[in-house]
Amino acid sequence: MTPLSQLLPGQFGKLASLNPERGVDQRLMALGLLPGMVLKLIRRAPLGDPLAIEFGGQVVSLRLAEAENLIVDVSADCPIQRPRQP
Amino acid sequence: MSTPDAGLLVALVGNPNTGKSTLFNALTGLRQRVGNYPGVTVARKSGTCDLGDGQKVELVDLPGLYSLAAASPDEQVVIDALSGNIAGDRRPDAVVLVVDSTNLLRNLFLASQVAELGRPVVIVLNQADVAKEQGLRIDTELLSRRLGGVPVVMSSAWKGEGILDVRRAIASAVANQTPMKRVAWPTNIAAALTDVATAAAADTGKPVTEAEGQRLLFDTNPSTADRLGWTLAQRDKTLRSARDRVRNSGYNPMAAEPLVHYAHLRIILEGVVTEGAGKAGRSAAVDRLLLHRFLGPVLFLGIMLGFFGSVFWLAKFPMAWIQSGVDWTKTIVAPPLDAYPMLQSLLADGIIGGVGAFLVFLPQILILFLFIGILEDSGYMARAAFIMDRLFSWCGLNGKSFVPLLSGFACAIPSLLSTRTIEDPKARLATAFVVPFMSCSARFPIYALMCAAFIGPLYGPGWESVVMVGMHCVGLFFAVPTAFVLTRLVLKVKPQPFVLELPRYQMPKPRDVLWRMWQNAAEFVSKAGTVIFAITIIVWALSYFPRDASVAERIKASNPTAAEEVVKAKTQAAYVEQSYMGRFGKAVQPVFDPLGFDWKITVGVLASFPAREVIVSTLGVTYSVGEGAKADSQHLRKAMQDAKWSEGPRAGSPIFSLAAVLALMVFFALCSQCGPTIATLAQETGGWKWAAGSFVYMTALAWLAGTAVYQVVIRLT
Structure with a gap:
């Protein structure tokens, strides 16, 4: 179990848990980032923050501090549901 | 229609x-x-x-x-x-x-x-x-x-x-009238929703729809409850027990809504979409280049400087056309009215000048919005925000603040309009508040005049450029802490998380971009334009009245041998001196004394509150070289270089000492001297509160910084 903020560029993971009380997580849930969703860290911005992640066929940017509460399972058999490149 | x-x-x-x-x-x-x-x-x-x-x-x-x-x-x-x-x-x-x-x-x-x-x-x-x-x-x-x-x-x-x-x-x-199939709420959530809607309706005496009930139960934000008038005391217990009920059924109440909807939609979409052979989009490949660790920022700077450099450069031509159009109209309208000098001045300097005062902003607004439209519709704007966010997040702004702040160096008006691209209301307000600190092109003439007349001759052209660059940084130096304090201490609004979709790249559609550009320009003219026009008329009246014909005769009598042009310039100076503006300038000169300003500069400062670039022509009038003075006018430079204090403790010493020159430039770098900016700020922040706050804050800051510069430099030189 790893915080999303520690994923390496190009690494896949399956969302294990988030904190639904937080505004960021509510936004991400509305975009479909729910537990069990496969995501991929595409890259960090040139200054290291924010991150660009891909899930459900979309690319979304979020800040490092906001990605810390998103816990990702990197051991899970991920690329089954491999998201389509937008 | x-x-x-x-x-x-x-x-x-x-x-x-x-x-x-x-x-x-x-x-x-x-x-x-x-x-x-x-x-x-x-x-x-x-x-x-x-x-x-x-x-x-x-x-x-x-x-x-x-x-x-x-x-x-x-x-x-x-x-x-x-x-x-x-x-x-x-x-x-x-x-x-x-x-x-x-x-x-x-x-x-x-x-x-x-x-x-x-x-x-x-x-x-x-x-x-x-x-x-x-x-x-x-x-x-x-x-x-x-x-x-x-x-x-x-x-x-x-x-x-x-x-x-x-x-x-x-x-x-x-x-x-076919409604769309609704989600089937799990029994416990449905019951909790009914409880909330029933209690809200009972407490407020208003009908509460099912959709409103969902907002009440699922949202942390109380705006729906506030609109219904359902007070915290009334709703607290109901919401608590309803949310417990949701939790007991195995759902986090804050996550239940997306979980249930997405589960419902996965079933609905089963077999609806079939993936065949097709080309993968190019966006990922383009991003590898445009968001590259090293190339990304370089390309970003290239794109931005290219765009904004051309806003500046392209707008110059239509602005010059508008200016000469306005001047030409004056020469057409004015002569037939020679017999009625008041009407002539009202029409030429007040009305035509007032229309020109906001028309001259149109080219920059149109071109900037054309570029912003292209950036947004192509999908690059989101990438720009992604690249820049880190530089802005620490002081409460976000990556989307970059474009408004950069375009502020050309002109605050279009850049204030462009803050609309920032979704987070707190970051939007803070960005709009600091935009006027950016050194806009209207500040350039006063820097140019001061540098050419004093810095260059005294210290050489090298220092001229140093001061020029320095003046463009003064505003930035104060803007960043201002944004920090504003977002941390003043604005109590909760910051919005910066979750931003990086959409597919797409070719912008010319019709959409041009249409939005036109709508923005039309809105500016109809709203800010009227205010700018009104301010120009007021300032015209203050510097025109009262106008006693004996002044002209006295000047003529005391300069019997002088050329007609010299008499005309001196008469104008005398008129301004005894106008309400001149009298007011003399009365408030003590306020500007700590900055080393004499009454003539003070009148210039006061007259340029509606538009700061007016300072150069006002100095031209008060220093009796005629109202057509430009930043590169030799006469005006000479008149200012020769100007000396005639009375008081500084009698005999030059008015434009290094200290006063620097104080004047710093004052202009920071002061809120732009009627259109204030009007636009009021329009964009939804009221005069922030516009008035900006005016008071910037003007006070300009006075303090100008005083500090003058008092320090005068002691060192």
């Missing part, structure tokens, strides 16, 4: 980046009206849409959003508009949901929330061409059946395909 029949209202709703505005333009054919929703700075765009059979409806383009959870003013407006809670607006007779065909699941989440409102719905699967390119086949009939028989049509608004189908689908939705 044709008017809609029977007052039917249809709302256009959808996620951002779905081509919703392009579809809106295609449906209404640019027969549009732009206004504001009452009490908020959210634009209301509506137009007349022909349904293909001669029937016409009013179509309203609601702001793009991902969820109905009321977290931002835009989202609140959509909820209110769809529920019929907006004063002067009826509840829509049908809702058109614009969906990105390449991502049905995410897009239909909003549709599923909207279905809870029970309105007739049309689903438009837009950007069908892109889906086709990617090899996606969508079974619209199956989707329509699964959604309860609502019309589902495919379109490509960019290419103008399928627009007639959309019109017919709207006609059928209006006629048949």
